[in-house]
Amino acid sequence: MNSDIERVLVSQEKIEETNIRLGKELTKDYADKNPLFVCILRGAAMFMMDLVKNIDIPMEYDFMDVSSYGGENTSTTGEVRIIKDLDTPLSGRDVVIVEDIIDTGYTLDRLIELFKTRNAKSIRIVSFLDKPARRIKHVHVDYVGAQIPDAFVVGYGMDFDEHYRNLPYVGVLSPEVYSTK
Numbered sequence: 001m002n003s004d005i006e007r008v009l010v011s012q013e014k015i016e017e018t019n020i021r022l023g024k025e026l027t028k029d030y031a032d033k034n035p036l037f038v039c040i041l042r043g044a045a046m047f048m049m050d051l052v053k054n055i056d057i058p059m060e061y062d063f064m065d066v067s068s069y070g071g072e073n074t075s076t077t078g079e080v081r082i083i084k085d086l087d088t089p090l091s092g093r094d095v096v097i098v099e100d101i102i103d104t105g106y107t108l109d110r111l112i113e114l115f116k117t118r119n120a121k122s123i124r125i126v127s128f129l130d131k132p133a134r135r136i137k138h139v140h141v142d143y144v145g146a147q148i149p150d151a152f153v154v155g156y157g158m159d160f161d162e163h164y165r166n167l168p169y170v171g172v173l174s175p176e177v178y179s180t181k
């Protein structure tokens with residue numbers, strides 16, 4: 001295990017199981033809807049690619065890049081910047097927003113508001129992780145992989161200062177790593 005990781009929260013095995021479960025639920029709920037899955041870069045990229053392999057219906061996907069946690073920060077600024085917008089029109093579409101983690105809820109709150117103005121037919125959220133203890137903006141998360149305690153986690157797409165995204169599991173980052181920065 002990476003020495004900067006205090007403990008593993010979601011193992012590779014558990015990740016696989018979770019993606020199979022979520023894929024089945026979404027396959028059932030979106031049959032005949034041709035949903036548009038919207039991956040929120042960069043954190044959700046790894047989850048999205050695993051998830052869609054478990055979805056067995058016609059569907060499309062697109063990517064959007066937004067950011068709120070800058071550089072060496074473990075807390076949000078509350079300001080959500082759009083770095084890359086979608087290429088697909090949302091009007092009349094059944095949209096599924098794919099996130100890696102919901103923390104304060106600012107990112108999702110902003111995205112839901114924006115997608116409503118683009119006349120999406122429906123908007124649902126699938127997030128690999130949910131950290132309810134830190135929620136500021138109340139957003140309803142329709143599909144959740146796992147709830148986690150209030151700790152800064154990395155791996156499986158999630159970063160600290162752009163590192164650790166490639167870890168194949170989710171782990172709690174040792175506080176020494178960011179307190180000595």
Ligand SMILES: O=P(O)(O)OC[C@H]1O[C@H](OP(=O)(O)OP(=O)(O)O)[C@H](O)[C@@H]1O
Nearest residue numbers: 041042043067068069103104105106107
């Ligand atoms: O609920 P919130 O407090 O808004 O936090 C969740 C968001 O923060 C992280 O993204 P970040 O903005 O750090 O960018 P990244 O995905 O490129 O790492 C994470 O991937 C979520 O998108």
Ligand code: HPA
Nearest residue numbers: 103151152153154158159
């Ligand atoms: O715990 C976290 N880890 C990485 N990125 C994040 N963005 C919000 N919360 C987190």
Ligand SMILES: [Mg+2]
Nearest residue numbers: 040041042043
């Ligand atoms: Mg993100």
